[in-house]
Amino acid sequence: MATGDDTVFVNPPLRKAPHSVYLRKGGLEGKGQVNNLYFACRDCKTYIDAGYRWAYWQLEEAGIVVRGEEVNVEAVLAARDYWNPPQDGNSRWLCEEVFPPLRKFLHDHKSHQVVFGEEDDFAPPGDEYFDWMQVGYQPIPTPRYLVDVLGIKSWEQVHEYMEKQKTPPPWWEVTWLGDPSPQEKGRQKFEELVRKKHGM
Numbered sequence: 001m002a003t004g005d006d007t008v009f010v011n012p013p014l015r016k017a018p019h020s021v022y023l024r025k026g027g028l029e030g031k032g033q034v035n036n037l038y039f040a041c042r043d044c045k046t047y048i049d050a051g052y053r054w055a056y057w058q059l060e061e062a063g064i065v066v067r068g069e070e071v072n073v074e075a076v077l078a079a080r081d082y083w084n085p086p087q088d089g090n091s092r093w094l095c096e097e098v099f100p101p102l103r104k105f106l107h108d109h110k111s112h113q114v115v116f117g118e119e120d121d122f123a124p125p126g127d128e129y130f131d132w133m134q135v136g137y138q139p140i141p142t143p144r145y146l147v148d149v150l151g152i153k154s155w156e157q158v159h160e161y162m163e164k165q166k167t168p169p170p171w172w173e174v175t176w177l178g179d180p181s182p183q184e185k186g187r188q189k190f191e192e193l194v195r196k197k198h199g200m
């Protein structure tokens with residue numbers, strides 16, 4: 001097991017790079033080069049960061065999970081090496097930011113259909129992307145996140161929120177491609193969710 005190499009801890013620098021999320025959805029050009037790995041609940045359509053290369057080495061290479069397939073949650077929770085990286089500056093993001101919400105996620109969705117993989121492994125390309133919501137470490141704010149987690153009710157508030165983001169999500173930034181554009185599709189989903197939740 002090649003875990004002596006501390007590059008496996010490296011914080012994911014490309015997480016929110018353009019093309020990482022929306023542009024590899026919906027039949028648009030470009031395959032994401034980012035290799036983020038997630039646990040995803042197919043029943044609730046929520047997903048959560050699994051810890052990038054650390055998850056690859058400690059879960060996938062270790063044979064505890066198989067990409068794109070249903071997860072034995074108990075086996076993941078029992079994976080000692082995964083949950084106990086060497087304590088140093090490189091693993092702080094795992095221990096402090098990735099693991100606490102992830103543990104809760106695995107417990108909450110234990111009896112559901114949970115899969116492991118990249119976004120393409122669970123969220124099929126196309127408009128269904130907007131049915132999904134990321135939670136936990138550095139979630140990408142999709143319309144569901146804006147409505148359900150942040151409690152935003154108007155498109156003006158979405159603008160205000162996005163203007164404060166250092167790196168707004170690709171679906172928000174792409175207003176020049178497609179008809180409707182990703183941002184317009186996001187807006188339609190947002191408005192549908194607000195109507196459902198608040199009857200507005």
Ligand SMILES: [Zn+2]
Pocket residue numbers: 041042043044045108109112113
């Ligand atoms: Zn669930």
